Amino acid sequence: MNTLSYKTVSVNKETAQKEWVEIDATGQTLGRLGSKVAKLLRGKYKPSFTPHVDCGDNVIIINADKVEMTGKKWTDRIYLRYTGYPSGQRQMTPAELMKKGPDRIFRKVVKGMLPKNKLGDAIINNMYVYAGETHPHEAQKPKKLDINTLK
Numbered sequence: 001m002n003t004l005s006y007k008t009v010s011v012n013k014e015t016a017q018k019e020w021v022e023i024d025a026t027g028q029t030l031g032r033l034g035s036k037v038a039k040l041l042r043g044k045y046k047p048s049f050t051p052h053v054d055c056g057d058n059v060i061i062i063n064a065d066k067v068e069m070t071g072k073k074w075t076d077r078i079y080l081r082y083t084g085y086p087s088g089q090r091q092m093t094p095a096e097l098m099k100k101g102p103d104r105i106f107r108k109v110v111k112g113m114l115p116k117n118k119l120g121d122a123i124i125n126n127m128y129v130y131a132g133e134t135h136p137h138e139a140q141k142p143k144k145l146d147i148n149t150l151k
Contacts, residue, residue, distance in 0.1 A: 020142035038113035064102035
């Protein structure tokens with residue numbers, strides 16, 4: 001029995017195979033799309049997943065303004081934040097966040113699904129959100145991915 005073939009290979013920053021992936025958010029539910037994007041950013045769909053390394057893909061989300069939410073969540077759900085000052089608690093609905101830009105609501109949703117540490121802060125920067133069809137990342141040659149094929 002050759003024991004060298006049973007060694008666990010741990011990916012590091014230099015050996016990680018990062019790709020560029022383009023996702024169309026038209027007609028997708030925000031939370032379900034966000035969880036799949038979080039898995040892509042983390043690298044959980046790869047066989048070489050390593051929990052403590054940024055080995056995930058760079059994700060480009062297009063048509064982010066056409067994402068959907070079920071029920072009355074656009075107006076009834078409340079996101080809270082705190083300014084740091086007394087009586088500085090502020091609240092916003094998803095509709096108000098979407099008016100400021102679709103990247104804000106995607107960052108809020110996906111960041112909550114990532115680790116709450118330095119790695120999570122670094123991973124969220126690998127997500128790029130655009131309201132329309134076009135994006136400035138054509139030079140990276142992103143491959144189009146149908147998000148419905150992922151589990």
